[in-house]
Amino acid sequence: MRRGISIAAAVCALALTASACGSDDEGSTGKAKDAKDISGSLTYWDTSDATTEAPVYKKLIAEFEDKYPKIDVNYENIEFASIEQKFKSAAKTGKGAPDVMRADVGLIPEYASLHYIAPLDGTLALKGGTDDFTEGPLNTTKYQGKTYGVPSVTDTLAILYNKKLFKEAGIAKPPTTWDEFIATSKTIKKKTGVEGTYLNPDSYFLLPFLYGEGTDLADPKAKKITINSPEAVKAVTTAKKVYDQASAKVDFANAYDNMQTSFKNGEVAMLIQGPWSVTDDLSGKAFKGNEDNLGFAPVPAGSTGKPQAPTGGHDLTVYQGSKNLDAAYLFTQFMTSSKSQQKIAAETATLPTRESAYTPEVTKDARIKGFHPIMKTARPRVALPQVGSLFTPLVQQYTKILQGDVSVKSGLDAAAEDFKKLLPGYTIGS
Numbered sequence: 001m002r003r004g005i006s007i008a009a010a011v012c013a014l015a016l017t018a019s020a021c022g023s024d025d026e027g028s029t030g031k032a033k034d035a036k037d038i039s040g041s042l043t044y045w046d047t048s049d050a051t052t053e054a055p056v057y058k059k060l061i062a063e064f065e066d067k068y069p070k071i072d073v074n075y076e077n078i079e080f081a082s083i084e085q086k087f088k089s090a091a092k093t094g095k096g097a098p099d100v101m102r103a104d105v106g107l108i109p110e111y112a113s114l115h116y117i118a119p120l121d122g123t124l125a126l127k128g129g130t131d132d133f134t135e136g137p138l139n140t141t142k143y144q145g146k147t148y149g150v151p152s153v154t155d156t157l158a159i160l161y162n163k164k165l166f167k168e169a170g171i172a173k174p175p176t177t178w179d180e181f182i183a184t185s186k187t188i189k190k191k192t193g194v195e196g197t198y199l200n201p202d203s204y205f206l207l208p209f210l211y212g213e214g215t216d217l218a219d220p221k222a223k224k225i226t227i228n229s230p231e232a233v234k235a236v237t238t239a240k241k242v243y244d245q246a247s248a249k250v251d252f253a254n255a256y257d258n259m260q261t262s263f264k265n266g267e268v269a270m271l272i273q274g275p276w277s278v279t280d281d282l283s284g285k286a287f288k289g290n291e292d293n294l295g296f297a298p299v300p301a302g303s304t305g306k307p308q309a310p311t312g313g314h315d316l317t318v319y320q321g322s323k324n325l326d327a328a329y330l331f332t333q334f335m336t337s338s339k340s341q342q343k344i345a346a347e348t349a350t351l352p353t354r355e356s357a358y359t360p361e362v363t364k365d366a367r368i369k370g371f372h373p374i375m376k377t378a379r380p381r382v383a384l385p386q387v388g389s390l391f392t393p394l395v396q397q398y399t400k401i402l403q404g405d406v407s408v409k410s411g412l413d414a415a416a417e418d419f420k421k422l423l424p425g426y427t428i429g430s
Helices: 007-014 054-067 080-093 105-113 135-139 163-168 178-192 203-212 230-245 255-264 275-281 325-335 338-348 366-371 373-377 387-402 408-422
Strands: 040-046 071-077 100-104 150-155 158-162 195-197 268-273 294-297 312-318
Touching: 040 054, 040 325, 054 071, 054 325, 054 338, 071 325, 080 100, 080 105, 100 105, 100 325, 105 312, 105 387, 135 150, 135 373, 150 325, 150 338, 158 163, 158 275, 163 178, 163 294, 178 195, 178 230, 178 268, 203 230, 203 387, 230 387, 230 408, 255 268, 255 275, 268 275, 275 366, 294 366, 312 325, 366 373, 387 408
Parallel strands: 040 071, 040 100, 195 268
Antiparallel strands: 100 312, 150 312, 158 268, 158 294
């Protein structure tokens, strides 16, 4: 989580020509050279799971080096939890930053605002254009009209549900609105004795409620904080209703793990969850040996009538101060190609960001097939450098709201005041 921009970082952002912040390699542009003429070395920081996912990335790197023998790639697997601060420290000082990095999509605006990552429009990284990329993932790469990443893998939130429990309760299809979601939960509990759902109290999982009412955390164009707008109040009131009327008892200290355990063991019938959880789901007694019992559906819609959930995933980014931009751009292009994405999906079950990568072979995996159509309802998080920091005060107030310690309106008003400290120049909307 970001805690604010240091003076040193601000200076670096303003003085891009300084050797500590920008590239001093005048011959490396990523635009002029043919791929066959590019040489040198580069470092790639990867945040994929070191055991289950990293092997396929290492195979692709070997293929890249075979195809471009003049380029050497230094691969480093960095823990997801530590890479943000590690990269910021290296980029701020200009020492030790990777040429290419796998970055969480929510951090693109911040890295771009600090000029830590390079704009990629017109470079080899985006050779061939962007038409093949799914709209949701592609939108995560944008900041102030420029493209700062290439979508690598993606995800979103959806309803995951136990088909057997639905059938036992006489429910033919998953709910499409939050009112139906609550009613379905109640029916399942009444007919089967199993809890209908388990509300995740993390503020990221609040976003579908907000999006369903046509609002967000803030509005960058109007420079307004919207977390306490009438639409947001309606959204959180709905979330509170789900918590009060439809959810199993939430253990706030260990909510995520308890939610997962309950669902995969058949003690909860449906969740709002992402594709990252499916492998774990299939290991539980409710689905092990019976993958077809796991159903997928878009998140419920709010008043807008549109089911919408946040776009997650990772983009490949290029360090602004790289000494070998040409090789970095070429490597980024190779690793995000349709062919590479198909290999990644086949071995890791992560969702591709290119439509052409959803081949019959790739979509044989039920996890990918289930989430592919749902990605069409995904939307990027608000493109603010501070967006990651906003979730901390929001979850503090959201927890108080769910537990009944404060009203929805007073809790969101308090969150808006905290947002104002993080968003200089923004006003609190009515």
